[in-house]
Amino acid sequence: MNFEDESMTTFTCNICNTSNTIEISRLTREEASCNGCGSTVRMRSIVQVLTTELFGNSLAISEITPPRPDICGIGMSCWDGYVSRLAHRIAYKNTFYHQEPRVDITNIDPAMEGTLDFIVSSDVFEHVASPVSLAFENARRLLKPGGVFVFTVPYFHPGERGVITTENxxxxxxxxxxxxxxxxxxxxxxxxxxxxxxxxxxxxxGPGTTIEMRRFSEWSVIEELKKAGFDEIKVYLDPEPNHGIYWPLGHSAPIAAKFSKDTPPAGKKKWFFR
Known part of the structure; x- marks a missing residue:
């Protein structure tokens, strides 16, 4: 199906399995568009990217069968709508900066290094205090070789190289x-x-720790991931109609980043820009 050829679309939420028929104009990054769990395109895209990277195919949470408690990872202040469901299928622990279980990505526990199969960070790094490069480096350190960093931030200037992050x-x-x-x-x-x-x-x-510290460009996000040592980087911009995932503005889509065994920061990279 081509979204742009229609005004309505039907999709099944990959988080709660609700079947939805809605206006395509409602498939925006931050507008609730599932009548069951209230998920947005961004929330459903997290499940899309995580399952694709872990299992090779985009799956609904209910399709992760049998459960895989051997796959271990964390979320960073993630939405409970998908965390609570994923936690029944894989070893998914949500963490927070301001409360327990607490993980400060700028000051990680050395005992956690190299222990995780995945990290999910959805719209967090625009709020991290400078230098944000340290947060990217620590994400890599927490992962096992071959583990995946599922990452979103609002970013702009899609496809334009050389546009640096604007620090507020x-x-x-x-x-x-x-x-x-x-x-x-x-x-x-x-x-x-x-x-x-x-x-x-x-x-x-809202107020408090949600203050915007910076505005990323797509290029600057990719550069930060490369400098941190990630050598496989993919921007998930293609639509997935059956799960109601669509990026009409062409930016701020999720990114998956991995690194090979013994890849050092700022080493030789293999990466995919868009």
Whole structure:
């Protein structure tokens, strides 16, 4: 089926198995489009990419049979709608930055290095404090060789090379977010001792740790993954009509990244740009 030839589409949610008939215009990255679990295109794409990378085919969660408790991985503040279901099929533990079970991707436990078959990070790295390169490197360190990093962030400039990440706070060092009569502001003490104040902060989904630290381009995401040592990188931009997955804007689709045994950071790479 070609989505653009129709105004309506029917799909079966790969998270909850609900059959849906909806307007194709509702298949946007962040709009709930499953009448059963309320999943978005982004949420269903996580299942699409994870199952494809682990099992060779895009599967609904219910199709992971028999269960594979030997496949072990973590999510980073992931949506419970797919975490709770996947946890019955594979060893999937959701983790958080601010509560237990806690994983700080910028300061990982050395005992966890090389222990995971997969990591899922969906719209997290745009909120990680600088330098974000450390978060990408630590994701690779947590994985076993051949393990997969399933990754999403909002990114822009699809297909354009050389467009770097825009850091909202390029000199971030010692910082706090406080409130005054004008609302929240970020106070930063630079390494040289100078003090900066930033107002009109951008939040994703609410205040607090959801502050937008940066805006990625597609090229800069790929470059960060390459520098971290990932040598197989794939952008999942193709639609999957049967599961209601569609990327009409051509950007911010999920990415799968793997590395071979003994691949060092910034080593020789094999990768697939779009």
């Amino acid at each position: 706070f390029p000199d971030l060092h010692e910082w706090t977010i406080t409130e005054n009569e004008n609302g929240p502001h970020l106070r930063n003490v630079k390494k040289n001792g100078d003090i900066q104040y930033f107002h009109d902060l951008v939040y994703h989904g």
